[in-house]
Amino acid sequence: MSTSTPAPRQGVTSALHRDQARRLLPWGLGLLALLAALVLQGQLFSGQERTVSTIFMFVALAQAWNLIGGFAGYASFGQVVFFGVGGYFTAVAISHWHFSFWVSLLLSGVVAALFATLIGIPLLRLKGHYFAVATLGVAEGMREIVTNLPDLTGGGAGITVPTVGNNATTAYLGNDGFYLLFLALAAVSVLVGGLVARNKFGYALRAINQDEDAAAAMGINTTRMKVLAFALSGFITGLVGASYAFQQVTIFPQRLFDVDITVLMIIMVVIGGSGTVLGPLLGAVALQFLSEFLRQNFTDLHTFILGGIIVVAVILLPQGAVNYVREARRTKEFSLLANVRRYRL
Amino acid sequence: MSAVPVLETQGLGRRFGGLQAVSDVSFSVPEGQVLGVIGPNGAGKSTFINLVTGHIKPTEGRVLIDGRDLTGARPWVIAKARVARTFQIVKPFRGMSVRENVAVGILYGPQGTNVMSQAIKAADEVLEEVGIAGLGDRLPGELSVADARRLEFAKALALRPRLLLLDEVMAGLRHTEIEPSLELIRNLKARGITIIVVEHVMKAILAVCDQVLVLHQGQILTTGDPREVLADPRVIEAYLGHRYAKRREGDS
Secondary structure (H helix, E strand, O other): OOOOOOOOOOHHHHHHHHHHHHHHHHHHHHHHHHHHHHHHHHHOOHHHHHHHHHHHHHHHHHHHHHHHHHHOOOOOOOOHHHHHHHHHHHHHHHHOOOOOHHHHHHHHHHHHHHHHHHHHHHHOOOOHHHHHHHHHHHHHHHHHHHHOOHHHHOHHHOEEOOOOOOOOOOOOOHHHHHHHHHHHHHHHHHHHHHHHHHOHHHHHHHHHHHOHHHHHHOOOOHHHHHHHHHHHHHHHHHHHHHHHHHHHOEEOHHHHOOHHHHHHHHHHHHHHOOOOOHHHHHHHHHHHHHHHHHHHHOOOOHHHHHHHHHHHHHHHOOOOHHHHHHHHHHHOOOOHHHHHHHHHO | OOOOOOEEEEEEEEEEOOEEEEEEEEEEEOOOOEEEEEOOOOOOHHHHHHHHHOOOOOOEEEEEEOOEEOOOOOHHHHHHOOEEEOOOOOOOOOOOOHHHHHHHHHHHOOOOOOOHHHHHHHHHHHHHHHOOHHHOOOOHHHOOHHHHHHHHHHHHHOOOOOEEEEEOOOOOOOHHHHHHHHHHHHHHHHOOOEEEEEOOOHHHHHHHOOEEEEEEOOEEEEEEOHHHHHHOHHHHHHHHOHHHHHHHHHHO
């Protein structure tokens, strides 16, 4: 049986420093990225500013999906429902109830979290495909409900948030304002992801992901933890939906409950590395950036090429880029072919 | 030794549709004892453990832990009552290191802590206890069968249990690998932990059990001293069939 070899005496303090440095490194990098994003803003045209805002938006959405789909392993295929609920709550609150945007924003997060709790309690009893299909059903159903409440939501004709005149409760933020808002949401979501990953809560979610019976036997209240993760995920997604609704001014059920948004979140997390903090961040940035680049250079073939790249990425790195790098560094096995073999065969 | 048994079941039973997997199991384990549970495949041994730990809800009867009625309580409630278990098919958290696997039990167990460094330190102590102190950084998938069983042990011990249910921890182990497990069980017993051992390895049953309970077709066939129970013709018949038992009787 192997036993741990005691570290040489002079190595102890440097090892401690290294340990501390390793722990602080992500925070430092995060702060640096935040500063870079703020500096970048001054260099962008307003069209580019909007594009980058969208990247931030997807960073937040991917991080939120990762909490339930990545850490806890419950792939929610109806995640867009929280986006839609948040967006519609804000639109209705501003135009019907004359709330300020900021109050509506916060309440949208809370409402989306409550909604997640409500549907999570029955749905999180389901596993795998059943959970995926059930959440998908909830999102589709919610779109129909919203479409069929024209007095409240404007129905299929959409609802317009008043941004000018007497009915406007909060002045439109403009490209600069929304850039900062979505940047803040991205930063908060990454922070939440980072805290969950290092926290007791993150251990519980990973344990649930890997073996729910064993997790319960270890004293983890699996039901409560899953619902909490779903609610937290819904909260962030609701905030993002609310901000999106305000940015768009006029919103429609088709767009706010669009299954494509869920699919994008999932692809970003899966390509980047699910269950990690860096994965969804990189996945969202890479995919949005690539998509925008292809749109500008290959107008007709853009979705075709993007789809092809996604397929190749998923085949070569089924566990996501970040997890691949981690494993490769651990095992000193960098071959992509070996990686495919390990996960596919 | 307290008068209240650590575990008592009263008329415990579970029906799956038309199959009565466990029925009318009533017995109690006094504190500090090692109870062996044996029986042929399909006798209801694993179901019985699952009924006690809340992984399966009983359809009849009651489960009392330290005199508290915890019938049908969820597994985490049972774990917090300091009842730990291992699984017949090991269930490590595959994406976590061996050390983190054990830390989960310390974070969420009966004594639950919120301090990560404390949990990691305590996890290392448990790994040392079961003899895999050097493997903390490994992933469970990299362990040998015997070490994977030890990890399963360590995860249960992370809860600092008063009652430990071991579901075939020695299955598939080599002769030489069984002895350390027995030694571990003896040590735990010496520390006053009450243990229920579900096992097919009779050598192990004889070596550590104070009492044996035989399950057959979901019911208690007999209980008593390990040596006497294993010599009981009814037990031999349950395991090896009617004809073998008859032939043996003729021989002696």
